[in-house]
Amino acid sequence: MRYLSKDNYHWWMPFTQMNTFLKKHPVIIDQAEGVYLTDTNGRKYLDMSSSMWNVCLGHKRKEIIEAIYNQYHRLDFSSPFRASNSKAVELAKKLSEINHSQLKKSFFTCNGSDSVEAGIKMARQYFKLKNQKKYKIISLKKAYHGVSYGAMAASGFEEDKVYFEPLPAGFLQIPPPYCYRCPYNKTYPSCNIECANYLEEVIKKEKPETVAMFLIEPVMGMGGVIIPPKEYFKIINKICKKYNILLMVDEVTTGFGRTGKMFAHEYWNLSPDIMCLGKGISNGSFPIGATMVTDKIWEQFLNGDEKTFNHGSTYFGHPVGCAAALTCIDIIIKENIIENVQEKGKYFSKLLNDLKGIRIVGDIRSIGLMFAIEFVNDKEYKQPLNKALISKIIGSCHMLGIWAHFTENVMLLFPPFICSNEHLQKAFHILNRVINSVSKK
Ligand SMILES: Cc1ncc(COP(=O)(O)O)c(C=O)c1O
Structure with a gap:
């Protein structure tokens, strides 16, 4: 397929300024294999983003394609309303076995945003069922939780929200544990982990009897691979328990091995009430996500029709997605991924x-395999590198054949789990060349 002209191009792509995209001879991906993507001009890219952080096991895994093919032949679809299906039952059981927390039940969704949305609704209904007026959701600035209204309201990128106001009520964000640019102008460890302790201040200010949930990515992805200091979650956990606030971890990006644990919250021995999953669950082969809960949450919704969780959509628990996810989990375990x-x-x-x-x-x-390189104009004042130079880095990386994402002045590298040392060396050499060349400008 040749380059399409502006008049001949009809796909309105997500989060994309189409005018800019079409002016720049757009990249149109046409094929993929393992850790490589190929565009319509035959140019090959080393996929250092695992596509959108989801194709962690490499493109076109034979076992996943076969599982999907076989499932289509056995049961291509079954309504999730009232009747269950055998693959969803199997996947829910498997998920309950592979986490070290008390997360026992899975509500299936179609993507990460859906998983967060479901978790927010669960938390609000949970407290309503307990006759408590707790509804506020506290999350972090620079967090990304998705695009549906609740998930967006909980996200911390203000510029993504302004055009969609008014937002739902009851969402607020506090500063993240971003030590490189400490929001309190302090230095770890003498900071006394003020970013964690601040949660308590906010809860008190908002009144604890109104706060339902603290929502957090254990390691912030889109925010720029922000890894909390080791004391952070101990403090957060204590505060949540003290004020009877649910802890929901968004592991849409970090789940299924990305950080070097099956789930990132294992690093801090956390025991979340709710966990959101997506992306790597199916290796990009089928849109599926999950919201997992503990028995404490689940049991609150039992006993009485009026307690039903009235939320769901036609494709939640799709048997083909569940078959794909089961195979991915099998691969992760069997291959010591x-x-x-x-x-x-x-x-x-x-x-x-x-x-x-x-x-x-x-x-x-x-x-694990989650990397951020933060670019600055100068090391001392840490002023973010100007946009023209960032564009230069992005353009040169693409020209030289590596596929990577940026968020503002931060390059995000989330390589596939199956990449070899040679792939990583290749990526390093290109990065070294590009960054050195831009730094001399
Ligand atoms: C942490 C996190 N949560 C939620 C989402 C939303 O997932 P999706 O794009 O599948 O809706 C993302 C997407 O990047 C994410 O990184």
């Missing part, structure tokens, strides 16, 4: 260390 993520993560982190000396590299953060 989590250990591989830890190993490859350490390897790439060591390579990236060499970039630290470059003038425009302000900070490099990583956990």
Whole structure:
């Protein structure tokens, strides 16, 4: 397929300024294999984003395609209303077995936004069923939780919300544990983890009897791989317990091995009340997500028709998506994928260390196979690198064949779990070349 002209192009793409996109001879991806994407001009890209952080096991995994094919032949669809289906039952059981927390029941969805939306509604209904007036959702600035109204209202990127106001009531965000740019102008560890303790101040100000839930990505993805200091969750957990506030972890990006644990909250021994899943659950092969809850939440919804969770959509619990997810989980376990993520993560982190000396590299953060390179104009004042130079980095990386995402002045690298040391070396060499060249401008 040749480049399409503006008049000949009809797809309105998400989060994309179509005018800019169409002016720049757009990249149209046409094929994929393993860790590579190929566009319609035959240009190959090393997929350092696992597509949209979801194709973690590589493109076109034979076992997943076969599971999907077989499921289509056995049961292509079944309504989730009133009748159950065998694959959804199996997947829910599997999910209850692979987490170390008390998360026992799964509500299936179609994506990450849906999973967060369902969790928000569950939390609000949970307290209504207990005759409590707790409805406020506290989350973090720079958090990303999705696009539906609740998930968007809980997200912390103000510029993404302004055109869609008025937003639903009862959502507020507090500063994140972003040590590189501490919102309190303090330095770890003498900061006394003020970002965590501030949650208590806000709860008191809002009145604890109105606060339902604290929602957090254990490691913030879109915010720029923000990893909380080790004390953070201990404090958060204590505050949530003290004020009877539910803790919901959004593991849409971090779930299924991305951080080097099956679920990132394991790093801090957290026991969340609700967990949101998506992305890696099906390796991008089928739109599916899940909202998992503890028995404490689940039981509140039993006993009486009026307690039903009146939420759901036609495709929730799709048998084909569930078959794909079961196969992904099988692969993750059988192939020791989590250990591989830890190993490859350490390897790439060591390579990236060499970039630290470059003038425009302000900070490099990583956990497992989740990396951020934060670019600055100068290391001392940490002023974000100007947009023209950021565009130059993005353009050159694409030209030289690596596919990566940016959020403002931060490059996000989330390589597939199956990438080899050679793939990571290749990515490093391109990054080194591009960043060094831009730093001399
Ligand atoms: C942490 C987190 N939550 C929720 C979402 C929304 O997921 P989706 O785009 O599948 O709706 C994303 C997407 O990037 C995410 O990173």
